[in-house]
Amino acid sequence: LVFRPELSWEFLSSDEIDAKSIRAVRNHVRHVKEVSAFYRETLFDIFPEDIKSLADIARLPFTEKETLIDRAPSFRAVSEDLVVESMASCGATGKRIIFPLTAVDLERLEFNEALSFYSAGVSSSDRGQLFLHFDQCLSAGIAYYRGLTHLGVNSARTGMLSAEMHKQYFDLLQPTILIGAPSFFKKLAAELAPLGFDKNKSSIRKLFCFGENIRTRDMQLNDLGKALEAFYNAAVFSTYGSTEISSSFCECEARCGGHGHPELVYTEIVDEKGTPVPDGTVGELVATPLGVEGNPLVRYKTGDITFKIPGKCPCGRNSMRIGPIVGQLSQMVKMQGAFLYPSAVATILDGIDGIEDYLIILENDEAASDRISLHIITPPNNMEKISGRMRSELHVTLPLLISNAPTLRHLRGKTGRETKIIDIRKRGGQPGARSRG
Ligand SMILES: [Zn+2]
DSSP, X not given: OOOOGGGOGXXXXXXXXXXXXXXXXXXXXXXXXXXXXXXXXXTTTOOGGGOOSHHHHTTXXXXXXXHHHHTHHHHOOSOGGGEEEEEEXXXXXXXXXXXXXXXXXXXXXXXXXXXXXXXXXXXXXXXXEEOSOSOTTOSHHHHHHHHHHHTTOXXXXXXXXXXXXXXXXXXXXXXXXXXXXXXXXXXXXXXXGGGTOOTTTOOOOEXXXXXXXXXXXXXXXXXXXXXXXXXXXXXXXXXXXXTTTTEEEXXXXXXXXXXXXXXXXXXXXXXXXXXXXXXXXXXXXXEEESSOSSSOOSSXXXXXXXXXXXXXXXXXXXXXXXXXXXXXXXXXXXXXXXXXXXXXXXXXXXXXXXXOEEEEEEEEOTTXXXXXXXXXXXXXXXXXXXXXXXXXXXXXOOOEEEOOHHHHHHHHGGGOTTOOEEEOOOSSSOOEXXXXX
């Protein structure tokens, strides 16, 4: 993989990108039928040479998350001696699956993030500070770190420390870009303010935000995004990715949707029947990562709900762009006659001042109807405002409970302090918990 971002497929016309994507998916299908026991079996009646159009790709079978979890070993496409790193992903049931990565897969992750940061105007004159986990078999930290160093960015892995420590690091390192979860940046802001953080003297220019939305459906900054820009005096960029799809979608300098890199991933948005939807229509993100060696996938249904932004980006790239993640299919709740995504509730809570912490719990009763309860640590006089925002933006009335740190710790159990949504609905399987991001 030679890093020549100016030669990326992204700068070709959409027709040329489509033609290259069709050829790439055709070769990908040919390859996975050779190396993956799962695809040898499920694509037995698919002949790669018959893939001649986007419509032909849309007829290939999907790969579901549950299948990937249940049949993980049959997806593995390389022998053990080629695997250099094991990463993990967590399904809705909390069960972990291991992703074997080869040296090429690691380079590919690096290449992906380097393309993303490059498009966002990051260069070797920047200094980066990374606020995320580098352990627990997670991919994001390694991918961002390698992407930055690929561009020659002086990168510091400080992780999530106390505000005092971060203040010291800001003074010592003079970072120009920060990478982390937006809710973490907001929490840090509240702690930095009394320590004398001066945004006008700060070196920070850009915040790369993953795991939570910083934009609304109409692509404007939401409350959280606005609060971060105001506090840090820096531009916020949204980035989305996952271990499964070995790809990420990051906003460029124009900041109007996350670009997928067509040489690395073929992306579709489909409706509940699996039919591709028109640009701008909300549906499930389906990704076919290209060039993955360890655990290749075809038409993987991510469960993440978003939409494709139509037209060419002002930055000149024609690559597919996605909007914010509207919600997760597995967490969709039917209540008061409407469908609701708990992450939309989280986005509202993330944007309201005075909320120290919160937990959203999804339950169901014997009639199998869904319930959401919100456990919030906030002063009581904040509750009317929170309740009003839920009614005006989501058109539902949700039960709000004032909580405290020990209760949230107890409710989270082993799921970790970053968990915002716990799903204990019974649906024949185990209850699940997942943190966002
Ligand atoms: Zn762009």
